[in-house]
Amino acid sequence: MLSIQVLEGRAAFETLTPEWESLVGDSFSAVFSDPAWRLAWIDAFEPKKLTVVTAREEGRLVGVLPLCRMRTDSRGLYFRQVTTPGCGDYQPFVVAPESAAVALPGMLDAAIRHFGRHGVYWWPNIPTTDPSLELLRQYFTSHRMPWTEATEIAPRLRLDGRNYEAVEVDLDAHHKRDVRRRKKRLVTEKGPLSLWQPSSIEEAEPVLSEFFRVHDEKWLSQGFPGMFQSPDQQRHFRAMLRHLWGKGLHFSTVRCGDVDISYHFGYFSGKWLQWYRPSYRTEFHAYSPSKIHMSMVIEEACRQGWSGVDFLLGEEPYKFLWANETVQVVTVNAGFHAWAPAYFWFSRGKPYVRSKLVQHYTRAKAWLQKMKKPE
Secondary structure (H helix, E strand, O other), rough: OOEEEEEOOHHHHHHHHHHHHHHOOOOOOOOHHHHHHHHHHHHHHHOOEEEEEEEEEEOOOEEEEEEEEEOHHHOOOOOEEEEEEOOOOOOOOOOHHHHHHHHHHHHHHHHHHHHOOOOOEEEEEEOOOHHHHHHHHHHHHHOOOOOOEEEEEEEEOOOOOOOHHHHHOOOOOOHHHHHHHHHHHHHHOOOOOOEEOOOOOHHHHHHHHHHHHHHHHHHHHHHOOOHHHHHHHHHHHHHHHHHOOOOEEEEEEEOOOOOOEEEEEEEOOOOOOEEEEEEEOOOHHHHHHHHHHHHHHHHHHHOOOOOOEEOOOOOOOHHOOOEEEEEEEEEEEEOOOOOOOOHHHHHHHHHHHHHHHHHHHHHHHHHHHOOOOOO
């Protein structure tokens, strides 16, 4: 017999952690489904009406639906949104496959009773391979709820047990030569290279602070906003360092001599290295540090027998220089009335404005950050 329960507050996430982790298992998306990922985001952003809906069969946890209510910023015109706390690049439903057909609708019913029929419900980045995606669509249809879907892809490099030399065979010839040339030039002109990873949180913390500064200097110099100008973002990354240490965090730098020239803050999940947030020192730009960093990470992945390197969401051209496959995800906005202001904005208005004005918005934000006097 299925039992549905609604639990509130941060303590619910902590109490459920052992069972929740067992239900998530070990897949390429596991790090984004783990309660540690949620807790890191909660610590940084302190969402309102934090809730976990659970489903149990004879006492065994078979489903977890973490949700919160958020008031959006100007980009969401300050409408309320019910969504998952912490949007990862992959957000499959955390539900036992054999129980999903009953557990997922039951949890959705409980969530709507709890949060009400107002605003929009937003489910980001559901892999198209997640069988629960079709159950979600069926739920909306049976409850006569309007919804929209938007798709996005994540390029990735599957290794299939190959060594780095075999991976290079499939790379574009110009790209392969360029990586080798820049690496050789960097070693000749600046010194030996090594891939460094911290051995403890205490060792990682000062390098993470350095990463914040280097990251924003690079982006601001190119006319884009620096994400770590926001104290909330700095808190979030520090919280991820604490909560995900030993649970999927993968933080590395490329050191040239004794200087860190390239940084990568990412994850490791289901034998996939996930390339999340890279940056490099602008004074080394001519050597393409991120390209060298990527090649060294792939070499390490080959040595360790990992499944591959996942570049996560976004179609930046550099990703396709390395990738040999893609993963597709679907983001769903659902409401209760097709012409309700909140649903209309998220389903039609915001996508239109984003397509027309996003470049102007990011440039203006970057200009304001550059004009801001340092404290």
